Amino acid sequence: MLTLALANIRTYARRFVAVVLAVLIGTAFLAAAQMVNASTQASLEKSIGESYQGVDAVAELDWARYSGDGTGQLTTSDVQAAAAVNGVAAVRGEASYGARLDTGTTSLAVGVRQVSEEPWEPVNVVEGDTPTSNREILIDAISAEEAELAVGDTVTLLTGDSSTEVRVTVSGLAAPSMNPLTAATAQVYALPHLITATQPPEARRTVDALHLLLDDPASADVVLPRVGEALADSAAGPVSVRTAQEQTMAEVNSMAGGDEAVTWILLVFVLIALVVTALVVVNTFSVLLAQRSRELALLRTVGASRRQLNRSVLTEAFLVGLVASVLGVAVAWGVMSVLAAVARTALEAPFVTIAVPPLAMLGTVAVGIVLTMSAAWWPARRATRVAPLEAMRPQEAATESARLGWFRLSLGGLLALGGSGLLAWGALGGELLLGFAGGALSFIGVLLLAPLVILPAVRGLSRLTARGVPSRLAGLNAARNPARTAATATALMIGVTLVTMMMTGAQTAKATFDARLASEYPVDVTVDGQLAGVAFDQQDVDAVGGLDGVTAAVLLTPAAVSHAGLPLYAAATESLARVVNQPDYLPAAGQVVLPQGYREDVVVNTADGERTLEAIASQAVTLTPIVTPATAAEIVGEGAGDHQPVLWLKVDDALTPAQALDVRSAVASTLGIDEYSVSGGAIEKGLFTQIIDALLMVVVGLLAVAVLIAVVGVTNTLSLSVLERTRENSLLRALGLRAAQLRHMLSAEAILIGTTAALVGTVLGSIYGVLGVQSALSRMADTVISLPWWQLVGVLSVAVLASWLASVVPGRRSARLSPVEGLASD
Structure with a gap:
């Protein structure tokens, strides 16, 4: 039968092209999904492992066992305790703290760490030299390029709270960090004295981890338990001590936890592709065998049994599936290699590594073969059940009936109706899992009844x-x-x-979210002066009101504090009407518009005694309580305490969500504040739309x-x-x-x-x-x-x-x- 199968494949090779293509694409998708997971692991291992080059072991706080009993921070005392252990050659307290680097035109957040010295692995310097004085720093090359810094430039290094600043010179440029935990932040390296001068006082005795060199790395199994015992009484809490390789794998597993979910999500789409592949294979073999019915009948008349013919067809499917699956794995490897090369060069990610798990690839080939043979089994069984004399009749073209059997009809109807009921129940009751299960079952039923x-x-x-x-x-x-x-x-x-x-x-x-945002955020853009720490005035209103995409701007000034401690703001109703999207949220004299959750009338002090302002309840979560200027003028007291003015902006309705986010950046830049102080319905809509x-x-x-x-x-x-x-x-x-x-x-x-x-x-x-x-x-x-x-x-x-x-x-x-x-x- 193998000889017959090979002969049929050679004779009808052109007719198997579609099967090969379908199986190739499906198995390539499956192989690529598994390579994504394996490559992520390998890339993380390579990138994180860079941090522990030249290190034999690492000790750090064990957060999995930490219960809050302790300071949660290793100190220099722990460094001394580990260094005193027999078999430990050297210990370094690894620490990094946040600071800012001011170039005169740009200010960027940096992580500052100590320059490595003997016997530790030196920093990889790509240009210039390592610092030799306490007024020199080393900065990673990518951050230097972004900040337009060169060797010899002088900049200001500031502590996080800007209480201390030191003028320093860039002595050299370091190779960018490959560790994803630190690569997102600019890295600065300095000598210990400079670090002490710019470090917050409370951080000068603390370290993030201990890096250890052993007298004999091969004795780690003996020495590391001793280190663990020496640190057992650490004030920080429970401490883990691992070899550098074990520490790398622990961090990889911690970071790659989400990648398992990504892999499973990809496999769902792979399953969809394989289902479609199976339909194509079934269809192809049904047609091929129907066209070869006379040939199969002739074989039956010369002595071939039904089982032999069935085995011959399945052998064809096996060979076609094998070739297509191997090609699919090869295509997946080629595509992933190209993507990795692009990531290494265009995205400047040299740590990206392609990993091809052999067992997973063999499994992929097996899936392709089983899929092809399974899809070919029913057409083969149906074709070989035809009597030889019946199949020998002349016929112009093979035709196949689409009449559904009672089992398929019954099963499809049951799944379609039952699944639709579950889907409707889930939709009416807001039950996502129930709706998902109902949708999946009903769709399977629809496919059976298609x-x-x-x-x-x-x-x-x-x-x-x-x-x-x-x-x-x-x-x-x-x-x-x-x-x-x-x-x-x-x-x-x-x-x-x-x-x-x-x-x-x-x-x-x-x-749906737009409608909800419209009720919860009646204003497109809100600039919170309290959050920004800025007292806005009319000049700021004029400045942001003239920005592209902004059609109106209003200043809300603090007016008073109610008896219940609620700050009230005032603005003219006609001005508010230009920026508020909900007309119901405009106050009249003697009224106060309140955010969601506040429904009771507000009591304030006036020259004539206490006065109750009528509460206008709203569904807006972030609405600032507002009154009219006339109402505010009647209120006596010390104003709204230390509350700062608020800006409300209206943006052009024709703006896209991305343009609305650009407005946010422009407003923050114009006012000299951080973007997190700028919020509102248009911003939330833009962020949500981008994600969707x-x-x-x-x-x-x-x-x-x-x-x-x-x-x-x-x-x-x-x-x-x-x-x-x-x-x-x-x-x-x-x-x-x-x-x-x-x-x-x-x-x-x-x-x-x-x-x-x-x-x-x-x-x-x-x-x-x-x-x-x-x-x-x-x-x-x-x-x-x-x-x-x-x-x-x-x-x-x-x-x-x-x-x-x-x-x-x-x-x-x-x-x-x-x-x-x-x-x-x-």
Whole structure:
């Protein structure tokens, strides 16, 4: 049977291309997902391990066992205790503290640590020299470039609270740190005296960790327990003592904890791609074996048993799956290598390392083989059950029924109805897990019942769009093999459904949060003078009011403090009307608008005694309590204590979320304050939209793999149809159908299948997207249904375009064959 299988693969090699492509893409995706996890581990190990070069062991506070009994900070006393242990050659207290470096034009946060000296591993200096005096520093090259510093420049080093400043000279540039724990901050290295001069007093005796050199590194198993005993009574608390390699792995495992979740998320998308791959493989083998029915029957008549033929087909599937899976792993390795090279150069991340776990790659190959053989088993079993004499009958083309068996029909109906009920229950009750389970079950049911929907839809759409002979023939051809058409459309429908589900879910989530933000943040931008520590005045209002994207600005001045200690602010109602998005939140004389949670009237002192201001309750969480200037003038007392004025800004409604965030940066820069002092509805909307859009882009990119495999399936269906309808197409050509019309016929057939799948997928995806968001957010906010119409149109357009492109190669191949050659073919 192996000889027969190899002969069939050689004979029908072109017909196996789609299977190879589908399995290759699916296994490449799976291999890449596993390489991401392994490469992350290897890269972290390499980068973090750099921090412990030339170190034999590390002692640090064991946060896993720390219960709060202790200072939580190692000190120089611990350094001395460890150094006194027999077998320890040297101990260094490793410490880094935050400071600022002022270049005159730029101020940047830096982490300051001591320059390594003998016998420790020296700092890698790429330009200049290490500091030789207490007025010199070494700074990492990347930070120096960003701050436009060069060797010999003089800068000011300030403590975190700016209480101490020292003028220092840049003596050299160090290689950037590869440790992700420190690489995000500019690194400065200095001699001990300079560190003491600029270090906060409370930090001068503390260290972050102890680095140890041993007399004999091979004796670590004996010496390190002694060090642990010496530090057992440390005032800091429980201390762990590990070898440098053990410490590296501990930090890698701590940082890579989230990467396991990322890997599992990737594997979910891999599973989706593999399901689509299985559909393509099943469809391909069904067609191939149907076309070879006479050949199989002839083998049966000359003595081959059903089991032998079945084994031959599975052997074919094994060989095809093996080749495709190995190629998939190779492609994954190539793509990951290119991405790693880009990261090392463009992103300046030299620690990025590619790791190819052998067992995982063997498992990937095994998955590809099992998937291919499993998908081929049912078509093989069905084809070999046909009686030899029945299969020997002449037939123009193999046709397959799409009639569903009672088991599939019953199971699909049960899953679809039961899952839909769970999904609805989850949506109404705000139960995300219940909604997710219901959605998954109902979608499986829909896939089982897909032929009941897709085939009538194909026929109906073909009748609506049939214009001319080629289009009518395309409709007839699409309906000729219902099972094949249904399987092809279902594969594409899966991808379209999931893509549109994510798009609709993202749009509905944004609309829901926009509505909630509008009620909780009645002002686009709020600048809190109390948080910024700045007393804003009218000049500041004029300055920010003239910024691009800002249409109005109002100054709220502290007016009074109520009896309950609530600070009140005043602003003219006509000015507030220009910036407040909720007209109900504008105070009248004698009223005070209060934030969420405050409903009782407010009592204040006036010249005529106590006065009660009518409370206007709101849903705004961050609303500043406001009164009119006339009401504020009646209140007597010491004003609003030490509270600072507040700025409210209105931004242009036409601004995109990203532009709204740019306004935030511009306001902070104009007022000379930090951006965290600038908040508001427009800012929150911009941040939320950026997060949602980024997640959507990643998810759609991952789902695109499944769509690509489905498009391969469309190409495969058309290619096989062209092969089995060679004589028919040639007869049409002989009767007057032009080559261009033949290509048009195949394109119309592909577009018909693709459009049907896209329309059904779009409807399903929109429903799942809305109900999914309802399940996730209904307990937080009222769901606002919003469909991304242009994105949905884009998905439909891409599906139709991809289907048309899938028909190009089969159409050209069919049109090139002359009618005479086609009619003479078998």
